[in-house]
Amino acid sequence: MDNSGQLTFEDSPLSTHFNEGLLYIQNGDLQKTLEVMEEIYKENPNFTGVVETIKSMKFWQNRWVKNFQFAEGYQRAEYLLKEWDNYDKFIQNSNIHYEKVIIYLKNFIFKSIIKNLVHSYQQSDVPNIDVLLQIGEIFLSIEENQKAIESLEYARLFNKKDSYLLSLLADAYYRIDSIDKAKVLFREAFLYDPQKIILSKIHCDFIRQLYDKIMEETGYSEGLILEWIGVYGVLLNVFHVKREINTDELSKLNMEIQEFENEFYGKKFNNEFILPKIINRYFWLLDYYTLQNNNKDYIDIYLNKLKEVNKHVYQQYVSLMERNSNEKVDNYE
Numbered sequence: 001m002d003n004s005g006q007l008t009f010e011d012s013p014l015s016t017h018f019n020e021g022l023l024y025i026q027n028g029d030l031q032k033t034l035e036v037m038e039e040i041y042k043e044n045p046n047f048t049g050v051v052e053t054i055k056s057m058k059f060w061q062n063r064w065v066k067n068f069q070f071a072e073g074y075q076r077a078e079y080l081l082k083e084w085d086n087y088d089k090f091i092q093n094s095n096i097h098y099e100k101v102i103i104y105l106k107n108f109i110f111k112s113i114i115k116n117l118v119h120s121y122q123q124s125d126v127p128n129i130d131v132l133l134q135i136g137e138i139f140l141s142i143e144e145n146q147k148a149i150e151s152l153e154y155a156r157l158f159n160k161k162d163s164y165l166l167s168l169l170a171d172a173y174y175r176i177d178s179i180d181k182a183k184v185l186f187r188e189a190f191l192y193d194p195q196k197i198i199l200s201k202i203h204c205d206f207i208r209q210l211y212d213k214i215m216e217e218t219g220y221s222e223g224l225i226l227e228w229i230g231v232y233g234v235l236l237n238v239f240h241v242k243r244e245i246n247t248d249e250l251s252k253l254n255m256e257i258q259e260f261e262n263e264f265y266g267k268k269f270n271n272e273f274i275l276p277k278i279i280n281r282y283f284w285l286l287d288y289y290t291l292q293n294n295n296k297d298y299i300d301i302y303l304n305k306l307k308e309v310n311k312h313v314y315q316q317y318v319s320l321m322e323r324n325s326n327e328k329v330d331n332y333e
Contacts, residue, residue, distance in 0.1 A: 052098035077116035164196040174204040187239040190230035227276040
């Protein structure tokens with residue numbers, strides 16, 4: 001009913017029956033949903049969404065029954081994930097655009113996948129990080145963001161430097177409006193191994209904007225853009241929230257810089273990915289000596305190193321330093 005008290009399409013008996021039919025999906029009664037939709041189709045074959053829902057139920061009906069042939073746990077989850085990929089292709093090939101049934105099915109199938117992955121995890125004698133990561137990823141895909149954070153934060157206890165995990169966790173924090181924490185984690189993700197990050201899984205607008213800007217300015221390949229996001233994120237003051245680094249991390253950064261400098265100046269492989277890796281690590285050390293250690297001698301050393309590898313980036317960074325005299329530092333572990 002609309003604001004004037006007039007009946008709308010949503011108030012019609014067919015619409016009510018249609019919505020009741022969709023609700024059966026939540027309980028896994030796909031046969032009942034199919035029966036309801038076929039009843040509606042007989043009465044009105046042009047009813048919005050009914051054909052797409054019938055096609056979808058017929059796709060999943062036998063597949064859902066078949067999933068019980070697999071052992072509860074990882075095998076069943078793996079089967080359902082594979083069939084969801086097949087359903088994605090089916091949607092495209094069958095020209096199915098009715099979002100409501102897709103959302104109902106996705107929530108139902110993915111919650112079943114999560115249940116089986118949790119079962120698999122609980123049966124393991126040691127923490128299975130890959131399963132935890134999958135659980136977090138699937139929670140994200142159905143917008144259960146807080147549960148995704150819980151799973152991914154637990155996985156991070158065992159693997160603090162996995163760029164893919166960090167990017168998903170950062171995106172989850174972004175989705176619940178914890179922007180500062182998202183920025184800290186994204187910056188870290190784009191330091192360790194940016195090639196592991198899958199941009200299509202990232203919803204964060206400022207990461208997409210950084211990607212688009214680099215693409216527009218440089219025309220680089222996606223792989224190379226991933227390396228430069230950490231650099232551009234600093235220069236454009238997107239990654240303005242910093243975290244403290246410990247002595248082990250400081251030592252690791254220095255070792256990596258030496259390794260990359262040897263490759264860059266020796267030109268062993270003429271690898272275009274090396275330059276953004278070096279610059280990104282210079283930025284982290286400059287943060288350390290500016291915000292934690294306050295050592296002007298080392299600041300000058302790394303500014304000179306930055307100038308030597310790329311004068312344009314050096315000029316942008318110095319200008320940024322002058323504008324940002326009061327940085328925000330947080331210790332997000």
